[in-house]
Amino acid sequence: MLKGVSAVFKRELAAYFATPLATVFLVIFLFAMGAFTFYMGGFYTNGQANLAVFFSFHPWLYLFLIPAISMRLWAEERKSGTIELLLTLPIPLAASVIGKFLAAWVFAGIALVLTFPIWITVNYLGSPDNGVILASYIGSWLMAGGYLAIGSAVSAGTSNQVIAFVVSVVISFLFTIAGAPLVIDGLSAVLPLELLGTISSFSFLTHFNAIMAGVIDLRDLVFFGTLIAFFLFVTAVLVDLRKAG
Amino acid sequence: MAMIEIDGLAKSFGPVAAVRGVSLSVDKGEVLGFLGPNGAGKSTTMKMLTGFLSPSAGRASICGHDVQTDPLPAQSVLGYLPEGAPAYGDMTPRGFLSFCARVRGLKGEAAKSAIARVVARTELARVLDQPIETLSKGFKRRVGLAQAILHDPPVLVMDEPTDGLDPNQKHVVRELIREMSPQKAIIVSTHILEEVAAICTRALIIDRGRVVADGPIADGRIAFRTSPETGAPGELIADARDLDDVFRALTARPAAAA
Numbered sequence: 001m002l003k004g005v006s007a008v009f010k011r012e013l014a015a016y017f018a019t020p021l022a023t024v025f026l027v028i029f030l031f032a033m034g035a036f037t038f039y040m041g042g043f044y045t046n047g048q049a050n051l052a053v054f055f056s057f058h059p060w061l062y063l064f065l066i067p068a069i070s071m072r073l074w075a076e077e078r079k080s081g082t083i084e085l086l087l088t089l090p091i092p093l094a095a096s097v098i099g100k101f102l103a104a105w106v107f108a109g110i111a112l113v114l115t116f117p118i119w120i121t122v123n124y125l126g127s128p129d130n131g132v133i134l135a136s137y138i139g140s141w142l143m144a145g146g147y148l149a150i151g152s153a154v155s156a157g158t159s160n161q162v163i164a165f166v167v168s169v170v171i172s173f174l175f176t177i178a179g180a181p182l183v184i185d186g187l188s189a190v191l192p193l194e195l196l197g198t199i200s201s202f203s204f205l206t207h208f209n210a211i212m213a214g215v216i217d218l219r220d221l222v223f224f225g226t227l228i229a230f231f232l233f234v235t236a237v238l239v240d241l242r243k244a245g
Numbered sequence: 246m247a248m249i250e251i252d253g254l255a256k257s258f259g260p261v262a263a264v265r266g267v268s269l270s271v272d273k274g275e276v277l278g279f280l281g282p283n284g285a286g287k288s289t290t291m292k293m294l295t296g297f298l299s300p301s302a303g304r305a306s307i308c309g310h311d312v313q314t315d316p317l318p319a320q321s322v323l324g325y326l327p328e329g330a331p332a333y334g335d336m337t338p339r340g341f342l343s344f345c346a347r348v349r350g351l352k353g354e355a356a357k358s359a360i361a362r363v364v365a366r367t368e369l370a371r372v373l374d375q376p377i378e379t380l381s382k383g384f385k386r387r388v389g390l391a392q393a394i395l396h397d398p399p400v401l402v403m404d405e406p407t408d409g410l411d412p413n414q415k416h417v418v419r420e421l422i423r424e425m426s427p428q429k430a431i432i433v434s435t436h437i438l439e440e441v442a443a444i445c446t447r448a449l450i451i452d453r454g455r456v457v458a459d460g461p462i463a464d465g466r467i468a469f470r471t472s473p474e475t476g477a478p479g480e481l482i483a484d485a486r487d488l489d490d491v492f493r494a495l496t497a498r499p500a501a502a503a
Contacts, residue, residue: 007347011333011340018335018376081331085392088295088327089348090320243299245258 004091008099009106016107025068029111032061037118049126054118055136055212059176059204062147067168069107070151071161073100074239078159087243097236101145101152101228108144112137132214139211142224143204147172149231156238179203246309247272248400248430249294253303255454256289263289265454266303271430271447273399276422278445278462279434282496286454287434288328291404294432295325307400321349324398326406330389334378338369338388341377342395349396363391366421382409390418394425401431407440419444438492442485452496471495 016022033054037043041053077083086096122128151168158164177183179200188196200206207220247270256264264286271277281287292298294305296316305312310319332341342363346356364370367387372380377388386409393401406422407415415437422431422444435441441448441462448467450458458477460469462485469481475495483491 003350004348007344010347011336011344014340015333015335080334081327081329082333084292084297084327085325085331088297088320088323088325089345090317091348092317243297245256245298 001092001095004095005099005102008086008091008096009103012100012103013106016103022107025065025107026111026114029061029065030114032065033057033115034118036061049122049128051118051122051128051133051136052212054115055140055208058140059143059208062144063169063172063176066108066144066147067151067154067165067172069104070148070168071155071164073104073152074156074235075158075161075164078242079161083239087239093236093240097152097232097239101148101232101235104148104152105141105145108148109141112141112144129214132212135214135216136212138216139208139220142211142221143208146175146204146224146227146231149228149235150175153231153234153238156235175202176204179206248308249402249432250306251290251294251303252305254290254293254300254305255302256286256293256298257301262454264293264300267451267454267456268303269449269456269459271432273430274427275447276426276431276433276445278441278448279432279451280436280438280441280448280492281434281451285451285496287451288404290451291325291402291432291434292327295323295327295402296320297327321396322399324393324396324401326389326393326403328404330386332377332385332388332392334376336377337374338364338377338380338384338391339373341388342391345392345395351396359395359397363395366394367391368417383411383414386410387414387418390421394421399429401425401429403431403433405434405436407435407437415440438488439486441488448488450492450495457495458491467491 036057037054041057043053046053074083077086087093119133123130150171151164154168154171155164158167180203184196184200187199191199207223210217211220249271251267251269254264254267255262267286267290269277279287279291289298293300294307294312296312296319299313307319308322310322312319336344339360342360343356346359351359364373367390369384369387369391372384377385380388386406390403390406393403407418410418419440422433425431426444426446433445442465445462447459447461448469449456455474456472457475458469458471458481460467465485467483467485467488469483469491471477471479471481473479477495481491
């Protein structure tokens with residue numbers, strides 16, 4: 001199992017850097033992060049030595065950028081036929097699913113780590129609470145994992161990367177805003193209160209905002225952990241279903 | 246027990262029955278030529294044997310390991326060249342073979358020597374560090390072949406291994422199969438019938454999802470046992486060079502019926 005995870009992980013991670021995908025993604029990711037933080041977020045003018053503005057844009061950037069990573073995970077294998085190779089090598093299916101996910105997650109982590117100049121900037125300009133910043137980084141990475149797991153499951157259901165991208169964005173959007181007033185107010189007319197609570201508890205924003213406050217609560221960890229495990233399970237089921245033709 | 250056992254394997258895709266009860270077994274030392282018109286169910290049978298597709302009915306086992314219930318041990322002793330020889334295009338043959346070695350549990354020196362051995366046998370040295378997607382069809386096929394024999398498996402399943410190769414390369418691959426055959430159980434699907442006479446010890450013809458003829462090849466002669474539905478007599482002895490005619494007689498049908 002571990003041998004399979006590690007082999008698939010290494011192959012996948014290397015694949016990101018073997019193509020222009022890694023460079024293009026990283027450049028756009030960092031450029032977008034900078035643009036949102038400095039221009040739209042008014043990082044300099046709001047006069048606060050923290051990275052709240054920077055992190056507050058993460059869910060919205062992930063919404064479009066993470067499906068761009070995850071769309072290829074399984075759809076590309078199916079399109080190019082390599083899935084037949086992957087599934088006939090002695091690798092447990094779970095190992096392939098986890099290996100691919102981990103590679104994508106580490107890649108997202110690399111993109112996140114490369115935003116470090118903004119952390120240096122804020123420390124140069126003032127004295128921010130670096131504990132809060134660290135918690136926010138960890139929370140952001142967990143959230144990226146959630147989006148990736150959703151994207152992995154969607155990618156397993158199609159051989160078309162464009163479909164995988166669009167459907168992932170839509171599902172990710174629903175998970176992002178599940179707790180927003182827009183959704184809750186609209187649903188409050190038709191759904192009982194307890195159900196509304198359940199729906200809003202699936203919101204990425206709610207959980208990420210909680211972490212951004214500087215406390216990594218066990219509940220938030222459990223939420224993202226369970227969500228990732230659930231969607232990876234769905235991924236495996238979808239890949240296995242295709243075997244039945 | 247034979248190294249490859251297929252028993253009553255069937256596969257339907259929705260209403261379409263692609264394979265309708267194929268049974269066969271292949272022993273060590275045998276090279277089975279798996280023949281049939283396009284769409285007869287050759288590749289589907291191979292995909293089920295190798296664990297890529299789940300059968301609708303029947304079972305398959307490799308070296309005694311059931312492919313459905315015990316896939317990993319079965320796949321560990323299997324080398325498989327899928328149809329079209331898929332490989333990760335962004336990798337180099339070196340990277341790809343290293344990945345396969347890692348998956349097969351070959352490490353360090355063992356991996357190195359295994360890769361060196363298959364690179365020499367499939368003559369890949371010249372392109373070892375070029376991305377696979379930039380390689381010619383012949384090289385791509387040989388990368389797939391190298392992957393299949395990397396771990397020196399006792400069972401080899403190859404779907405059209407010589408498709409897209411030039412006559413010289415075809416010769417190399419046939420020699421390779423011939424050399425390996427005494428120690429292994431091999432299934433080769435092909436449309437090139439003279440190839441069957443050259444390398445196979447047995448030929449099997451499949452048509453519309455069923456086995457219609459099966460028989461050993463010895464001294465250039467094939468002794469087919471044919472199924473009743475072909476309309477041919479139960480025994481059919483033919484010169485291997487006439488396999489073309491036999492193939493057409495058994496599988497061709499009037500345009501109206503087809």
